[in-house]
Amino acid sequence: MNQSAPIQIVFRNIHKADSHTLAVYLAGGGYKAVVRALARTPEEVIEEVKKSGIRGRGGAGFPAGIKWSFIPRVSHRPKYLVCNADEGEPGTCKDRDILRYDPHRLIEGMIIAGHAVGAERGYIYIRGEFFHESQRVEAAIRDAYAKGYLGENIFGKGIRFDLAIHLGGGAYVCGEETALLESLEGKKGQPRVKPPFPANVGLWGGPTVINNVETLASIPDIIEHGGAWYASLGVEKSTGTKIFSVSGHVNRPGNHEVAMGIPLKTLLETHAGGVRGGWDNLKGVIPGGSSSPILTRAACETVTMDYDSIAKAGSMLGSGAVIVLDRSVCVVRAIARLSRFYRHESCGQCTPCREGTGWLSQIMDRLEAGGGQRGDIELLEELCGNISGKTICALGDAAAMPVAGAIRAFREEFVHHVAHGRCMVE
Numbered sequence: 001m002n003q004s005a006p007i008q009i010v011f012r013n014i015h016k017a018d019s020h021t022l023a024v025y026l027a028g029g030g031y032k033a034v035v036r037a038l039a040r041t042p043e044e045v046i047e048e049v050k051k052s053g054i055r056g057r058g059g060a061g062f063p064a065g066i067k068w069s070f071i072p073r074v075s076h077r078p079k080y081l082v083c084n085a086d087e088g089e090p091g092t093c094k095d096r097d098i099l100r101y102d103p104h105r106l107i108e109g110m111i112i113a114g115h116a117v118g119a120e121r122g123y124i125y126i127r128g129e130f131f132h133e134s135q136r137v138e139a140a141i142r143d144a145y146a147k148g149y150l151g152e153n154i155f156g157k158g159i160r161f162d163l164a165i166h167l168g169g170g171a172y173v174c175g176e177e178t179a180l181l182e183s184l185e186g187k188k189g190q191p192r193v194k195p196p197f198p199a200n201v202g203l204w205g206g207p208t209v210i211n212n213v214e215t216l217a218s219i220p221d222i223i224e225h226g227g228a229w230y231a232s233l234g235v236e237k238s239t240g241t242k243i244f245s246v247s248g249h250v251n252r253p254g255n256h257e258v259a260m261g262i263p264l265k266t267l268l269e270t271h272a273g274g275v276r277g278g279w280d281n282l283k284g285v286i287p288g289g290s291s292s293p294i295l296t297r298a299a300c301e302t303v304t305m306d307y308d309s310i311a312k313a314g315s316m317l318g319s320g321a322v323i324v325l326d327r328s329v330c331v332v333r334a335i336a337r338l339s340r341f342y343r344h345e346s347c348g349q350c351t352p353c354r355e356g357t358g359w360l361s362q363i364m365d366r367l368e369a370g371g372g373q374r375g376d377i378e379l380l381e382e383l384c385g386n387i388s389g390k391t392i393c394a395l396g397d398a399a400a401m402p403v404a405g406a407i408r409a410f411r412e413e414f415v416h417h418v419a420h421g422r423c424m425v426e
């Protein structure tokens with residue numbers, strides 16, 4: 001298919017007046033897919049989702065159908081479905097739009113997912129700052145209960161599915177799925193050691209599926225039009241559409257839903273209004289949220305927005321937050337700012353992350369302020385190597401990757417900072 005053409009699945013409704021209401025959702029064909037899904041066995045629904053090839057939109061890109069199939073069919077503890085609406089990755093702002101403009105799409109996706117994995121209870125963990133969004137979702141849940149779409153006997157099928165909201169306290173780490181479960185249980189939001197994985201021991205010890213808002217909001221269309229149809233969009237191993245949150249130095253920042261596999265250059269030049277000052281003014285792009293390594297302009301010329309292409313270019317699709325930096329930006333300063341964020345957000349459980357994020361941030365700040373010392377760049381690289389893969393959760397990697405990636409892509413700027421005590425671009 002033509003990856004460049006506009007296509008809207010998850011965002012189909014959001015430009016309609018009162019798109020958040022049940023009446024508008026129903027008028028657009030809403031809650032038909034769930035009726036179809038309930039007429040099929042859970043195994044059939046999981047098969048359809050597997051066929052679609054959809055990969056989780058929260059960052060890790062794990063195939064949703066496979067994740068659902070890990071949930072044991074028989075369990076002596078209740079099973080749970082949890083929607084991750086924490087949306088903490090800097091640069092990402094897509095889930096928020098789904099929550100506030102199309103909450104019923106998410107609810108429908110969750111009912112289908114609940115049926116597929118045999119969960120009778122679902123939770124939407126919404127970041128605390130999304131107060132207005134949570135009110136919208138709350139109202140939508142109330143309307144769904146009133147219609148009999150939620151509760152003891154959904155759609156008159158003798159199946160139970162209850163849904164509730166939980167507001168987070170504002171910690172980035174609570175977006176990590178096991179920290180989120182701890183927080184949902186009323187404890188301090190710290191990641192759990194895995195295994196066991198949530199599919200076996202999750203919320204209150206029960207088998208639990210955790211999916212991102214965008215993942216779940218994609219499910220109704222997969223059921224309505226079929227997994228094969230969804231898989232025909234995008235490219236192999238990166239199927240369907242993706243909402244990219246484009247921010248920074250473009251003329252039209254915002255959320256853009258496009259088919260996976262679109263060239264990054266087309267995304268920026270056609271959908272996001274072009275790089276400020278023209279393409280040649282581009283310095284680099286952080287393609288998948290603040291945790292993903294920066295790409296140089298040369299890489300941006302050819303990379304396409306799918307898991308494989310971005311990985312080959314040395315970065316990650318992540319949550320799809322595309323941060324565009326033009327030539328006025330000091331890379332050292334930009335990464336120093338991110339390092340401060342990760343230092344602040346480390347939960348402190350594991351030494352490489354707790355100490356390492358502090359060291360990274362201190363050295364980055366020192367470099368930025370003109371106090372860089374000979375050996376600092378090598379020290380940063382060594383620190384990144386000592387954090388990556390050695391921690392309980394991926395926050396440690398998330399802190400190390402932007403630093404290591406920036407040194408790889410823009411080493412000369414780091415060298416200039418050390419040698420001259422100032423930036424070469426500002």
Ligand SMILES: Cc1cc2nc3c(=O)[nH]c(=O)nc-3n(C[C@H](O)[C@H](O)[C@H](O)COP(=O)(O)O)c2cc1C
Nearest residue numbers: 056057058084086087088175176177211212215394
């Ligand atoms: C530090 C950290 C923060 C995360 N924050 C979020 C988040 O805000 N939203 C989200 O959906 N996933 C987040 N994730 C990923 C989740 O752990 C999990 O993989 C995801 O919710 C699974 O949903 P998906 O399979 O639909 O992508 C985060 C991971 C880490 C390590």
Ligand code: SF4
Nearest residue numbers: 347349350353391393
């Ligand atoms: S990696 Fe960092 S945030 Fe994750 S558990 Fe360890 S200390 Fe906490």
